[in-house]
Amino acid sequence: MTTIRLTNTKARRKEVFEPIDPTKVRMYVCGPTVYDRAHIGNARPVIVFDVLYRLLRHVYGADHVTYVRNFTDVDDKINARAAEMKAAGDTRPLEAIIRALTDETIGWYHADMDALGALRPDREPRATEWIGAMIAMIEDLIGKGHAYAKEGHVLFRVRSYEGYGQLSGRSVDDMIAGARVEVAPFKEDPMDFVLWKPSSDELPGWDSTWGRGRPGWHIECSAMSRELLGESFDIHGGGIDLQFPHHENEIAQSMCAHPKGGFAKVWMHNEMLQVEGKKMSKSLGNFFTVRDLLDQGHPGEVIRFVYLGTHYAKPMDWTEEKARQAEATLRKWRGLVAGIEPAPSPAPSVIAALADDLNTAGAIAELHALAGAGDTAGLKASAALLGLLDETMGGWAEVRGANADAAALIDELLAARANARKAKDFARADALRDGFAAAGVIVKDTPQGAEWELAPDFDPAKLEALR
RNA sequence: GGCGGGUUGGCGGAGAGGUUACGCAGCGGAUUGCAAAUCCGUGAAGACCGGUUCGAUUCCGGUACCCGCCUCCA
Numbered sequence: 001m002t003t004i005r006l007t008n009t010k011a012r013r014k015e016v017f018e019p020i021d022p023t024k025v026r027m028y029v030c031g032p033t034v035y036d037r038a039h040i041g042n043a044r045p046v047i048v049f050d051v052l053y054r055l056l057r058h059v060y061g062a063d064h065v066t067y068v069r070n071f072t073d074v075d076d077k078i079n080a081r082a083a084e085m086k087a088a089g090d091t092r093p094l095e096a097i098i099r100a101l102t103d104e105t106i107g108w109y110h111a112d113m114d115a116l117g118a119l120r121p122d123r124e125p126r127a128t129e130w131i132g133a134m135i136a137m138i139e140d141l142i143g144k145g146h147a148y149a150k151e152g153h154v155l156f157r158v159r160s161y162e163g164y165g166q167l168s169g170r171s172v173d174d175m176i177a178g179a180r181v182e183v184a185p186f187k188e189d190p191m192d193f194v195l196w197k198p199s200s201d202e203l204p205g206w207d208s209t210w211g212r213g214r215p216g217w218h219i220e221c222s223a224m225s226r227e228l229l230g231e232s233f234d235i236h237g238g239g240i241d242l243q244f245p246h247h248e249n250e251i252a253q254s255m256c257a258h259p260k261g262g263f264a265k266v267w268m269h270n271e272m273l274q275v276e277g278k279k280m281s282k283s284l285g286n287f288f289t290v291r292d293l294l295d296q297g298h299p300g301e302v303i304r305f306v307y308l309g310t311h312y313a314k315p316m317d318w319t320e321e322k323a324r325q326a327e328a329t330l331r332k333w334r335g336l337v338a339g340i341e342p343a344p345s346p347a348p349s350v351i352a353a354l355a356d357d358l359n360t361a362g363a364i365a366e367l368h369a370l371a372g373a374g375d376t377a378g379l380k381a382s383a384a385l386l387g388l389l390d391e392t393m394g395g396w397a398e399v400r401g402a403n404a405d406a407a408a409l410i411d412e413l414l415a416a417r418a419n420a421r422k423a424k425d426f427a428r429a430d431a432l433r434d435g436f437a438a439a440g441v442i443v444k445d446t447p448q449g450a451e452w453e454l455a456p457d458f459d460p461a462k463l464e465a466l467r
Numbered sequence: 468g469g470c471g472g473g474u475u476g477g478c479g480g481a482g483a484g485g486u487u488a489c490g491c492a493g494c495g496g497a498u499u500g501c502a503a504a505u506c507c508g509u510g511a512a513g514a515c516c517g518g519u520u521c522g523a524u525u526c527c528g529g530u531a532c533c534c535g536c537c538u539c540c541a
Binding site for chain 1: 469470471472473478479480481482488489490491492498499500501502503504505533534535536537539540541
């Protein structure tokens with residue numbers, strides 16, 4: 001069996017991956033808060049962990065891997081966005097607006113991530129559907145002395161968990177020292193974080209022994225991973241920005257609620273994304289959603305290829321130049337594998353690269369080697385492990401067919417050009433050549449004669465003008 | 468201030484203590500009436516300063532610069 005090595009953020013080193021149960025490999029990745037379109041930074045963990053999911057399925061069998069990614073659909077930002085909509089004239093009750101907003105956003109998320117070639121996780125729990133489990137977990141934590149209720153809030157007693165700070169490498173005292181920590185009056189300690197908070201009448205809320213309220217962000221992932229994957233599972237992933245406080249808090253909650261479970265065995269964090277060398281931000285004007293890039297004409301497969309060109313643990317830069325190169329490479333490869341039956345399994349070199357801490361850039365180099373060696377069947381099978389060159393994603397690279405009239409005209413003009421060349425009327429021949437290019441007809445001269453295909457900007461009127 | 472990541476050839480970007488990364492661009496050649504496409508070949512690197520070593524871009528330390536987190540922004 002393939003040996004997979006992964007960098008475990010918690011251990012701060014690369015480790016051999018040994019699933020708790022090889023017949024039931026379990027992975028949890030933090031999903032989006034659904035109040036707006038996913039931006040291109042949100043897409044990075046989706047693509048990274050999609051490749052890991054594919055690799056795990058390849059190594060352990062598709063039926064032996066469970067991938068869970070949540071939707072956070074109860075959150076202050078969602079409430080704020082819904083309030084904006086109401087202020088802008090939406091007459092529905094706030095809860096109805098919120099439901100419509102989160103439903104629509106989830107639909108967008110699915111469409112956008114599908115376009116990037118990401119497989120849907122096995123389970124995509126919505127936080128609002130697991131409130132009961134969250135309340136039960138909070139009650140359990142209170143019962144064990146790790147949490148306390150005060151003024152309608154429930155807070156986690158950070159000092160009660162001695163391992164707090166281990167994942168992110170911080171001590172509680174350091175954190176307090178440097179810190180702009182909100183010291184709410186109901187907190188015993190400044191570091192304590194919210195498990196449950198009160199909700200106003202018009203905002204979404206659930207009844208509990210602490211009054212009507214809603215869960216804090218961190219408890220969602222602890223409760224849902226417990227319900228769907230158990231008290232211990234193999235991999236927990238997410239962006240490095242979530243390492244603290246979100247993942248640290250998840251660990252504290254889960255380890256205190258289920259001391260024997262161990263929670264996630266391996267923690268993986270992807271580094272962040274920049275745009276043209278700068279942090280993506282609305283003020284710099286370099287803020288893009290995935291949908292923006294798709295609408296600009298960047299095919300999802302091209303976006304995916306750009307992301308896979310940089311190792312997940314390194315900062316990645318999105319640039320137009322990279323997109324251009326990725327598109328050219330994929331177009332070339334798609335030409336090579338068109339109509340080819342993929343090999344029964346991916347090339348060992350590609351598997352080896354991915355098994356070495358998800359070295360996607362190395363895997364792409366191996367794909368180049370396969371393409372160079374003419375192993376198109378191997379290329380196709382291996383690219384599939386990266387979610388590339390899939391039949392269903394290739395629409396963008398397909399050459400547009402010409403209708404019969406246009407095809408006949410192109411053939412006629414090509415014949416005219418051949419005659420002009422034969423007659424050494426190079427002015428006429430070159431005029432036709434330039435005309436084809438301007439009309440969006442790509443002509444390739446081969447020893448067997450001229451071949452042609454249509455570019456995306458094919459213009460029949462310009463072609464007609466060449467007569 | 469605390470914690471963490473990064474710095475590789477013109478550009479992007481990997482691995483490995485000693486032997487070609489790879490891709491794009493460039494250059495040379497084949498092919499072509501000239502091109503395009505294609506094919507063949509090729510130069511070019513390791514932020515800076517020390518240390519360990521027979522030998523370091525690869526290990527260790529320091530410096531500079533960049534980035535992230537410490538604020539429920541992936």
